[in-house]
Amino acid sequence: MTSCGVLISEVGPRDGLQSVARTMPTAAKRAWISALHAAGLREIEVGSFVPARLLPQMADGAEVVRHALGLPGLTVMALVPNQRGAEAALAAGVHKLTIPVSASAAHSLANVRKTREQMVDELRGIVALRNERAPQVRIEAGLSTAFGCTIQGAVAEDEVVWLAEQVVAAGVDEAGLSDTTGMANPAQVRRLFQRVRAAIGDKTGAAHLHNTRGLGLANCLAAYDVGVRTFDASQGGLGGCPYAPGASGNVVTEDLVFMFEAMGIATGVDLHKMMLARQALQAGLPGEPVYGMTPQAGLTRGFAYADGRRPATEALLDAGAGAA
Numbered sequence: 676m677t678s679c680g681v682l683i684s685e686v687g688p689r690d691g692l693q694s695v696a697r698t699m700p701t702a703a704k705r706a707w708i709s710a711l712h713a714a715g716l717r718e719i720e721v722g723s724f725v726p727a728r729l730l731p732q733m734a735d736g737a738e739v740v741r742h743a744l745g746l747p748g749l750t751v752m753a754l755v756p757n758q759r760g761a762e763a764a765l766a767a768g769v770h771k772l773t774i775p776v777s778a779s780a781a782h783s784l785a786n787v788r789k790t791r792e793q794m795v796d797e798l799r800g801i802v803a804l805r806n807e808r809a810p811q812v813r814i815e816a817g818l819s820t821a822f823g824c825t826i827q828g829a830v831a832e833d834e835v836v837w838l839a840e841q842v843v844a845a846g847v848d849e850a851g852l853s854d855t856t857g858m859a860n861p862a863q864v865r866r867l868f869q870r871v872r873a874a875i876g877d878k879t880g881a882a883h884l885h886n887t888r889g890l891g892l893a894n895c896l897a898a899y900d901v902g903v904r905t906f907d908a909s910q911g912g913l914g915g916c917p918y919a920p921g922a923s924g925n926v927v928t929e930d931l932v933f934m935f936e937a938m939g940i941a942t943g944v945d946l947h948k949m950m951l952a953r954q955a956l957q958a959g960l961p962g963e964p965v966y967g968m969t970p971q972a973g974l975t976r977g978f979a980y981a982d983g984r985r986p987a988t989e990a991l992l993d994a995g996a997g998a999a
């Protein structure tokens with residue numbers, strides 16, 4: 676959607692669902708993804724291709740991808756950790772692959788038992804596979820723990836910039852920065868995105884920011900201010916944060932959409948229709964906590980979207996089902 680000011684990339688069906696112990700039934704995933712698409716989201720990370728014994732929540736990836744491919748105008752994205760996952764995702768027909776690469780040396784070893792250099796080699800193999808089998812598919816590397824790591828603490832900015840250069844040299848189309856552990860602050864976000872952009876230019880990808888300490892929106896705004904235009908977010912902040920019970924993990928899509936639209940920056944997302952998606956999410960995972968201030972408070976009196984549309988009612992949660 677070139678008319679949009681920013682692209683909100685919804686990661687709930689992957690990032691959210693894989694951090695919930697229960698598995699959402701496949702039919703419920705399909706209904707939720709359809710509702711997210713109906714609300715105007717045009718990029719959705721619908722699953723990950725990892726061994727089912729490790730993440731049974733994601734075992735139906737190919738089936739979910741097949742459904743999402745039927746939704747017009749949607750970029751269907753999947754996370755893959757390695758070449759085997761990439762093969763399965765490409766066979767399923769995804770439009771875009773995202774591969775997490777830890778900026779923290781300690782996190783990389785703990786998480787995937789590979790050094791960062793070995794992960795860059797893995798990326799090179801995935802790029803070769805893509806070039807051979809599906810050259811139209813885009814590849815994004817998500818530099819996780821870019822703003823700090825719960826194992827080693829600080830992650831040197833020089834190393835993040837170095838890694839961004841390495842993954843671009845390996846052939847990825849874009850490199851985004853992820854605040855996997857919720858440690859980022861706005862000054863750091865501004866500085867690091869600027870440094871990465873100076874190094875890799877328009878291959879700078881999405882901001883994946885968390886709300887663990889309540890700084891999610893402030894960090895998104897800081898990234899916007901230095902030119903980032905794609906933002907990962909999760910409906911209802913789904914998944915929570917394993918390190919801080921009661922605090923949401925991913926930035927809440929509804930709150931992020933409200934912030935941008937209120938500022939006059941178009942997202943293409945309709946917040947009343949997002950309430951229908953929220954109901955679909957809750958129907959698929961009854962009792963799972965969901966977060967978000969805007970759904971609770973509703974829209975501001977006289978609210979208008981960036982494109983001038985005015986909703987019929989300012990209430991959200993109460994009015995969700997009724998508002999067309």
Ligand code: ZN
Binds near residue numbers: 855883885
């Ligand atoms: Zn996340």
